[in-house]
Amino acid sequence: MLKVPDHQVAGHKAGNGKLGPLVDDSGHFYKPLQGDERGSNEVSFYASFSSNTRIPGHIRRFFPNFYGTQLVEASDGSGLQPHLVLQDLTLGRVNPSIMDIKIGSRTWPPQATKDYISKCLKKDRESSSIPLGFRFSGLQIYESRELGFWKPGKRSIKCLSADEVKLILRKFVSSHASEEMDSKPDCTFASVVYGGSAGILAQLLELKAWFEDQTIYHFYSCSVLMTYEKELISNGKSPNAEIKLVDFAHVVEGKGVIDHNFLGGLCSLIKFISEILTTPDECTTESSSEDFRKNRISEDGAP
Amino acid sequence: MLKVPDHQVAGHKAGNGKLGPLVDDSGHFYKPLQGDERGSNEVSFYASFSSNTRIPGHIRRFFPNFYGTQLVEASDGSGLQPHLVLQDLTLGRVNPSIMDIKIGSRTWPPQATKDYISKCLKKDRESSSIPLGFRFSGLQIYESRELGFWKPGKRSIKCLSADEVKLILRKFVSSHASEEMDSKPDCTFASVVYGGSAGILAQLLELKAWFEDQTIYHFYSCSVLMTYEKELISNGKSPNAEIKLVDFAHVVEGKGVIDHNFLGGLCSLIKFISEILTTPDECTTESSSEDFRKNRISEDGAP
Numbered sequence: 001m002l003k004v005p006d007h008q009v010a011g012h013k014a015g016n017g018k019l020g021p022l023v024d025d026s027g028h029f030y031k032p033l034q035g036d037e038r039g040s041n042e043v044s045f046y047a048s049f050s051s052n053t054r055i056p057g058h059i060r061r062f063f064p065n066f067y068g069t070q071l072v073e074a075s076d077g078s079g080l081q082p083h084l085v086l087q088d089l090t091l092g093r094v095n096p097s098i099m100d101i102k103i104g105s106r107t108w109p110p111q112a113t114k115d116y117i118s119k120c121l122k123k124d125r126e127s128s129s130i131p132l133g134f135r136f137s138g139l140q141i142y143e144s145r146e147l148g149f150w151k152p153g154k155r156s157i158k159c160l161s162a163d164e165v166k167l168i169l170r171k172f173v174s175s176h177a178s179e180e181m182d183s184k185p186d187c188t189f190a191s192v193v194y195g196g197s198a199g200i201l202a203q204l205l206e207l208k209a210w211f212e213d214q215t216i217y218h219f220y221s222c223s224v225l226m227t228y229e230k231e232l233i234s235n236g237k238s239p240n241a242e243i244k245l246v247d248f249a250h251v252v253e254g255k256g257v258i259d260h261n262f263l264g265g266l267c268s269l270i271k272f273i274s275e276i277l278t279t280p281d282e283c284t285t286e287s288s289s290e291d292f293r294k295n296r297i298s299e300d301g302a303p
Numbered sequence: 304m305l306k307v308p309d310h311q312v313a314g315h316k317a318g319n320g321k322l323g324p325l326v327d328d329s330g331h332f333y334k335p336l337q338g339d340e341r342g343s344n345e346v347s348f349y350a351s352f353s354s355n356t357r358i359p360g361h362i363r364r365f366f367p368n369f370y371g372t373q374l375v376e377a378s379d380g381s382g383l384q385p386h387l388v389l390q391d392l393t394l395g396r397v398n399p400s401i402m403d404i405k406i407g408s409r410t411w412p413p414q415a416t417k418d419y420i421s422k423c424l425k426k427d428r429e430s431s432s433i434p435l436g437f438r439f440s441g442l443q444i445y446e447s448r449e450l451g452f453w454k455p456g457k458r459s460i461k462c463l464s465a466d467e468v469k470l471i472l473r474k475f476v477s478s479h480a481s482e483e484m485d486s487k488p489d490c491t492f493a494s495v496v497y498g499g500s501a502g503i504l505a506q507l508l509e510l511k512a513w514f515e516d517q518t519i520y521h522f523y524s525c526s527v528l529m530t531y532e533k534e535l536i537s538n539g540k541s542p543n544a545e546i547k548l549v550d551f552a553h554v555v556e557g558k559g560v561i562d563h564n565f566l567g568g569l570c571s572l573i574k575f576i577s578e579i580l581t582t583p584d585e586c587t588t589e590s591s592s593e594d595f596r597k598n599r600i601s602e603d604g605a606p
Contacts (some may be wrong), residue, residue, distance in 0.1 A: 105409065105563060105564060106408065106409070110428070110433045110434045117424075121420075121424075125413070130413045131413045131560065132560055132563075133560075133561075133563035133564075162558060162559050162560050163559075166559075212570055212573075212574070213574070215574070255465060256465050256466075256469075257434065257435055257436075257465050257571060257574075258436075258570060258571050258574045260408060260435075260436035260567035260568055260570055260571040261408060261436075261567055263566075263567050263570055264563030264564055264566050264567030264568075264570075265563055265567075267515055267561060267563055267566055267567075268560060268561050268563040270515075271515070271516070271518070271560075271561045
């Protein structure tokens, strides 16, 4: 009855004796509760969020539905284990192209311990999180019936430069993706996937407006999942482009302050996607500060 | 001919054999070049910015005018030393109330060394920078002819909670400021200083719109200076409320990416000030996540 999801692009995966999420055929996604506080924190978040009357409906739709927790047979054979029961975001989707993008240049909350900060800071510095304000956690881009999906390795997509990130965001909406990194994507589907009143950019801007105002939650180490179906476009239909927020193990209370870390990263992502819509043919970064001498920051100067 | 500025609220101060900025009586502010790369970096920034034709006029007005560099007699008696020659931002101002607010939760650029990061991160964590996205570097609030200025100590204003920051931002636009921290400010001048089409909020929003788009510079450890004159209001005039950006020793190239760190902090500050305008009578933080359990973040859990 429960099976390994077809289209998981990030996170621990079930199978071969490993613990990971499972799905059933009625649209539920079973995510194993992490044993430490992360599991209980994610349950707390979903319980709080799903009952919070101050979340507007047009924002709630960006979050997976929550159906409580349930003991189910774990994928690693360890018997009945508690799982979050969530909406299966890929239910009914055929060959979805998906990007999982972790938002925010800082993935650790203010109250974290020194050790935890060191660990996160190392990853944030080595990846594109610090320079760009977000990083890819996983992605798959559907090519065609013959070629299937282009699904680059996790490690290869975390530490990308701004130009490489631009290239991937362009490949995501191009007719072909799996060629070499230096090939030029055609951005054929940019206007129908990223653009338009129901496109991904419009959804990101709605989310941004909420983040400029909401002071309830701070979303550390949380991802925006972007999904659409290429084949629908070939059939003359809307690509069903959608964003969802996922991974709330590190959400903390906002305490009257906006989530400036998530908001900054979100604005950076929005800028990248906007540029694809305004200059779909251009694939390299404009040399934007030609008259400013290269990084002259003192390496040990006091502020 | 050169003298110590009357209204400096942050940074090194001249006098008693110490090196600090000086002003003349024709509106020039002489800032000693820091000996290490910070000095040359700040000169590079001003040279780049002042000649960059892509900076819109309505944004340029938020930056001090730049008149080059000049050798002048240093305030510490060390003889002729190179100084940046800038616009004296308090020229012609009578008893200005001033806040110097360092923007961004991160005060170090991505390329910084481990040691420099450690030093900055410690300050960012101990201050309000990490939780709020900005911190006070200095402030003075004019009270009256009898009482003069309220000028709290630098250390006392850096490590404030969200509620304490709200209180200071309210005191800034109140008829009295220097009472105890738990007294209630009247926010008498909020609507004319923060509000209105020429007020501080409108200026911050203009700056925000630019930061959502510009990818030329990243402003680490840079401050927004807010100034107005209380006495002008008593005389039935506009308070001459103004924001300026200052301190560019840690500006680096944007390289095609927006300054998500500055933007996030700026949005946080904007939210604080907006709330004063919408609820001028309220002085405590709304308990905004009453149904979300207190911080449950794992102290050492892997992400």
